[in-house]
Amino acid sequence: MPIDSALTVDLAIILLSATVVGFLAKQTGQPTIIAYIITGVIIGPVVLGIVEVSELTETMSELGLAFLLFLLGIKMRLDEVRHILLPVAKISIPQMILVALAGMGLSLAVGFTLLEAFLIGLAVMYSSTAVVIKMLNDKDEATSLHGKIDVGVLLVQDIVVVIILAVLAAGRPDDITQVATTLAVVLVLVAIITAAAIGASQSILPPIFRRIADNKEVFFLVALSWAFLFVFVSDEINLFLAPLGFEDAYLSIEMGAFLAGLSIAQLPYSKELQDRVNPLTDLFVMIFFVSVALELQAEELLYYWQEAIVVALALMPIKLAIFFLLIDWQGFSLETTFLGSINMMQISEFGIIVGVAAFQGDFIEVEVLGFLTLVALITMSLSVYFIEYNHWLFERTRPYLSRWDTDAEFEGGKREYNNHAVVIGYDEVTRQAISLLNEEYEDVVVVDRQVDHITTLEENGYNAVYGDFRSETIRKDAGLKRADLVLSSSVEPAINKALLKQAKDDATVFVEAKNKADARELYEHGAHCVIMSTQLAGDRLVDYLEGYLSDKEEFTEAIESGKDLLKGEEVFPDTYKRIRGGLDD
Amino acid sequence: MTDLLTTVAIMFIVAGPFLLFANRFSLPSVPFLIIAGLVAGQFVDDTDLILELARYGIALLVFTFGVQISLSSVRTVLVDSEIAALGQIVVVGSLGVGFGVVLGIPVEEAIYLGVAVALSSTIVGTALLQTEIRRNLVRGRLAQSIQFVQDLVGIAILLVLGAGTLAADPIATQVGYGVTLLLVAVVINRYLFEKIGRLAGDSDELLIIGVVSLLVAFIGAAELAGISIIVGAFAAGLAVRHNPTEHLGLFNGITSIRDFFVAIFFVTLGMLVTSPTVEKLILVSGLLILVAVVKPVLTTGILIYQGYEPRSATLASLSSDQVSEFALIILIEAWLLGILTNQAVFDAIIFAAAASMITSSLSRRYAEDIYQVVSSLGLYRWGNKQIDERSEMPDSLSNHVIIVGYGRQGPKLASACRRLDQPYVVIENDPGHREDVVADNEAYVYGDAMEPYTWEKAQADSAQLIISTVNSDPISERLLGFDFDADLILRSDEVEKANRLLDSGALYVTISDMLASEQLIKQLRALIDGKMTREELKENQQAELELD
Secondary structure (H helix, E strand, O other), rough: OOOOOOOOOOHHHHHHHHHHHHHHHHHOOOHHHHHHHHHHHHOOOOOOOOOOOOHHHEEEHHHHHHHHHHHHHHOOOOHHHHHHHHHOOOHHHHHHHHHHHHHHHHHOOOOOHHHHHHHHHHHHHHHHHHHEEEEEEEEOOOHHHEEEHHHHHHHHHHHHHHHHHHHHOOOOOHHHHHHHHHHHHHHHHHHHHHHHHHHHHHHHHHHHHHHHOOOOOHHHHHHHHHHHHHHHHHHHHHHHHHHHOOOOOOOOOHHHHHHHHHHHOOOOOOHHHHHHHHHHHHHHHHHHHHOOOOHHHHHHHHOHHHHHHHHHHHHHHHHHHHHHHHHHHOOOOHHHHHHHHHHOOOOOOOHHHHHHHHHHHOOOOOOHHHHHHHHHHHHHHHHHHHOOHHHHHHHHHHHHHHHHOOOOOOOOOOOOOOEEEEEEEEOHHHHHHHHHHHHHHHOOEEEEEOOHHHHHHHHOOEEEEEEOOOOOHHHHHOOOOOOOEEEEEOOOOHHHHHHHHHOOOOOOEEEEEOOHOOOOOHHHOOOOOOEOOHHHHHHHHHHHHHHHOHHHHHHHHHHHHHHHHHHHHOOHHHHHOOOOOOOOO | OOHHHHHHHEEEEHHHHHHHHHHHHOOOOOHHHHHHHHOOOOOOOOOHHHHHHHHHHHHHHHHHHHHHHHHHHHHHHHHHHHHHHHHHHHHHHHHHHHHHHHHOOHHHHHHHHHHHHOOOOHHHHHOOOOOHHHOOOOOHHHHHHHHHHHHHHHHHHHHHHHHHHHHOOOOOHHHHHHHHHHHHHHHHHHHHHHHHHHOOOOOOOHHHHHHHHHHHHHHHHHHHHHHOOHHEEEEEEEEOOOOOOOHHHHHHHHHHHHHHHHHHHHHHHHHHOOOOOOHHHHHHHHHHHHHHHHHHHHHHHHHHOOOOHHHHHHHHOOOOOOOHHHHHHHHHHHHHHHHOOOOOHHHHHHHHHHHHHHHHHHHHHHHHHHHHHHHOOOOOOOHHHHHHHHOOOOOOOOOOOOEOOOOHHHHHHHEEEEEEOOOOEEEEOOOOHHHHHHHHOEEEEEOOOOOHHHHHHHHHHHEEEEEEOOOOOOHHHHHHHHOOEEEEEEOOOOHHHHHHHOOOOOOEEEEEEHEEEEEEEHHHHHHHOOOOOHHHHHHHHHHHHHHH
């Protein structure tokens, strides 16, 4: 089998140049997305022309979008978003119609034909899933109320894109009934797959994931397998429908990936998965953003450059205004309304995809596609800054927006702990201490990696977080930075040092260590008490031995009380109340 | 969706159920990924592009090995068990090559059979031994270091493999390039890496992408220089070697990316295999016998000869009875470079690897029984003489205390006995503690606590108390099974087990964590009641640490 042993040069160039530009952007405070898009422009045919899209890079950028949506799905717990479903529907549908009309009007005004303008209108009505979700993730706002509204609207838009792509893929329709049938088929498919995903999350997934949750590697790979199953079914939907006599159905792989994630999100083990999927997503999404600008020649991209700038600059404030009025109409607070709409000003990568489909379906010329791409690039790049500084902008403009400052009907956001106790690891060392802390603190948050421990804790009314404390998300969830007391029964110096670094200055920190060297280091890093169980146990054992050899009575008494504790059925024993001294006092 | 993505999707979809199966029966996942590849291969024709993804898996495997390598652990291992590991590699390797030659395979291809049987898997081997390693038992440490030496040998073979064959330049130049690359890596690690880390600031994303770029750059440099990309990947690993606490996010991120590509690598391996023939079956069974029988027997022999007692030697050897993932990497590199063209050899090694990883987890499960059977055949009898030679016992003792294990708790107990003028005997089998045992104590037995002869030697029948400081269920159960007259204090790490041991007749069972817990509560209470400030607590604790 003769195989070229060289790995693809293109991929290497993309990675290296994106890294260089990325680091430059970081130093100057620009968002990484901008760095990646610019990288694509520089190394692509527009400037240097040293890289072309290959199957490998295309695969990776598809994977990037799929993982991005999968990741998003994992974050969506239905019981947390259920209450905004109706407002989201009421916002997204009129929004798309209004933006499409505005886009169409603008295009007519700058001189496109009616058909072109109509298709441009269809292409500009979505906001960018990739940009918005990436930015929300980076800013940790995906689960805030405005984040949820945006995500909800983006998903509705996704469904609409899928439908429009399906219609365009069929080529110029013969009549209106054909359009209607395609529409119906897509809607039914989306409904079926959603039902399958939610059904699975309530039937087959819990037992499967419960079994594998303790094995990190298998857990991760099986979750990916589940995601790929949905991606594959969505992509090859025609394969499955052919026996039923349907053709030309179309579902996006993003939709499949999202639904796969959504079904896992309903399980208690999804938190850690986020941290596992995140790095892969970052890597592949980077390739996606770089390759956006790789597709087009300079002359195609720049043919309508003046029109593109005019439309882009006009469309952004129009989108902002439409979103603002619609979200406000649904009774959200001024801040949520402002943040929710400023995030959504850009034109989506789906606009380009719709453009490609329209071009292939022979509806538009390649230059119009170039125009759409340019508009998307301009609006995406600009909007990134608006999202980056959304809170700052809100503070600045708030005085002028007072007439929209209504009483909010919706409240949201996840629960935040304050001045609480965080316990890492539920085991023999911490078990009794947890009950003691529970008396002293309003909230005791216990982090553990074993499913049955989490169940036990939750059944006994504790705040339990499932996951590995190594991961940033888990530390955030436990509110480490705001905790008053931290007790770690992990003997891994890496975990303990990480928590010592992040805990606030006046927090009391207990950690465990395996040996003296580790213990010394942990004290240096600021621990107040380092527990060394083998050391302590050794001293204790000597006490027992001495008792056995010199004072049998005391010895017998001590082991009897020890046995009581061993035999005790209590999960959270109150024996801590009895512990004052030891064998020796 | 691109064809490549469709293929990747199929690979993962097929792998899912196999992984669930493996997990259900506590078997290692690697062989089941390979088997999934066999199945997925039925749906996929074109493997060229997939191979490219798979090679990223290889690069990332070698890369992370480079990242995690610690120079100090290399040094410790080199004094501990290198003879066992190297001797085993040479002898078993030669047997593998010989076996191939006998079947008429040319020597230059039979070498790969040798490599396959000689190296054992770190992923599978040490994963199976996690508990033993954590409890710092002799066999865990032994197995870990044997496998570590094998990994180093594996890397060395890979480096040489690239150098010898892409020969546009003389080999000396090739090696020169390789060494230069490694030096560049060390320089980057020392002077540049921390700077990159600082530039990335708090952004894990940038750091991860930066590190992946570095990997790709090193691979590119290796390709330009005409040496194996494995050298490049290994060098890149050395370049970003760091203290995992510094960049926790980076470490986790790289692990995710690696797991993704490595899964693709193993599934791809399975996809490359063609249907079985008689020749392959013979090859596979030969390899399996060498790996699963000859190798552990030989390693046991060498270890016993080196002075380890039979049980630890046997159990450690039993964890090396599988084919290494490094052997598979070497195999596929040779295949891609066109040095190995014999499909039968290729397939046989992959089959043998998958099969041996499964048999290995079984032999691990029944290791204790295997040892008992071999022991009852009297094969270790000459070991008794060794116990006699290495122990120190007065002719007759009575009412003495027997202390099992001389790690952290053992010495404390022994000194307490001396203080109370209580005669005692120490039982220990770890060569690492031998020096202390001999220096501190008048009476000791150097043997395994599982062996009746050890207890005969320690005169257990006339002892009054036996304290075990070893946290091992088989040992605790064995001690209860001996039915000594003496009282038994055992050690465990779980309440349930401790209760079982109490019910079966132990006088008491200590659990380190529970003792520590009592101490912890005392301290928490003092803080809460305001009897002590955090600063006072810290001072006390630190003082106590230095006293001990």
